[in-house]
Amino acid sequence: MNRFITFEGVEGSGKSTQIQLLGDYLTGEKIPVVLTQEPSGTPIGRKIGDILFHRGHFAMCPETELLLFLAARAQHVREVVLPALQSGKTVLCDRYSDATFAYQAAGRGLDPAFVAAANDYCAMQVRPSLTLLFDLPVETGLERAGRRDARLTNPAAADRFEREKLDFHNRVRQAYLNLYTAEPERFRLIDASGSVEEIADQVRGQVMDFIHKQR
Ligand SMILES: Nc1ncnc2c1ncn2[C@@H]1O[C@H](COP(=O)(O)OP(=O)(O)OP(=O)(O)O)[C@@H](O)[C@H]1O
Numbered sequence: 285m286n287r288f289i290t291f292e293g294v295e296g297s298g299k300s301t302q303i304q305l306l307g308d309y310l311t312g313e314k315i316p317v318v319l320t321q322e323p324s325g326t327p328i329g330r331k332i333g334d335i336l337f338h339r340g341h342f343a344m345c346p347e348t349e350l351l352l353f354l355a356a357r358a359q360h361v362r363e364v365v366l367p368a369l370q371s372g373k374t375v376l377c378d379r380y381s382d383a384t385f386a387y388q389a390a391g392r393g394l395d396p397a398f399v400a401a402a403n404d405y406c407a408m409q410v411r412p413s414l415t416l417l418f419d420l421p422v423e424t425g426l427e428r429a430g431r432r433d434a435r436l437t438n439p440a441a442a443d444r445f446e447r448e449k450l451d452f453h454n455r456v457r458q459a460y461l462n463l464y465t466a467e468p469e470r471f472r473l474i475d476a477s478g479s480v481e482e483i484a485d486q487v488r489g490q491v492m493d494f495i496h497k498q499r
């Protein structure tokens with residue numbers, strides 16, 4: 285039984301907030317969980333993330349960006365995801381392959397067939413059994429992310445993704461919705477425009493429904 289649950293959606297849609305709340309809830313239900321994230325789910329991935337999100341790296345070309353995310357994924361799947369799944373844990377992962385299709389293929393315009401082949405090579409065909417798609421207007425997510433960044437110790441600037449134009453974010457949002465339409469049995473759509481508690485209720489409901497159907 286594979287319980288690999290990924291959290292996807294545009295900037296500021298609440299993925300990192302909700303993964304923590306779901307992790308606490310499942311732990312309370314005595315379900316062993318591993319919480320992880322991409323690209324920074326391993327020590328090597330954290331260093332790759334430093335390059336990807338460095339405030340000064342505005343010249344990074346899309347091909348470099350793609351290959352760095354995939355390098356982090358290759359490491360993460362082998363070091364964290366597969367061992368945890370093999371030991372029977374439920375893995376909750378903040379962003380995974382769908383983000384690569386949404387951001388680097390649809391957002392940056394890279395060839396989806398190449399992205400798919402390279403992703404399969406790096407991810408060893410490890411696919412999520414459930415993906416929660418946090419959907420909301422991109423403006424709302426960017427406003428939330430902007431308020432969060434303003435509270436950081438170095439609020440100098442948003443990262444390269446948050447600085448992208450609305451058009452980029454809308455392409456990413458639409459690509460996520462297309463992935464959902466193409467694979468409705470894997471995805472659950474979460475209305476991410478409400479309060480933290482409202483969203484947490486939806487997430488718990490969808491995940492417990494999935495777990496009960498697996499049993
Ligand atoms: N439902 C909500 N309503 C209002 N604010 C929220 C809500 N959920 C999260 N936030 C706040 O919005 C900001 C962004 O949330 P969070 O970091 O969880 O989003 P994210 O999807 O992980 O973003 P990113 O894509 O940048 O990683 C945080 O400051 C968080 O506290």
Ligand SMILES: [Mg+2]
Binds near residue numbers: 299300301378
């Ligand atoms: Mg986050």
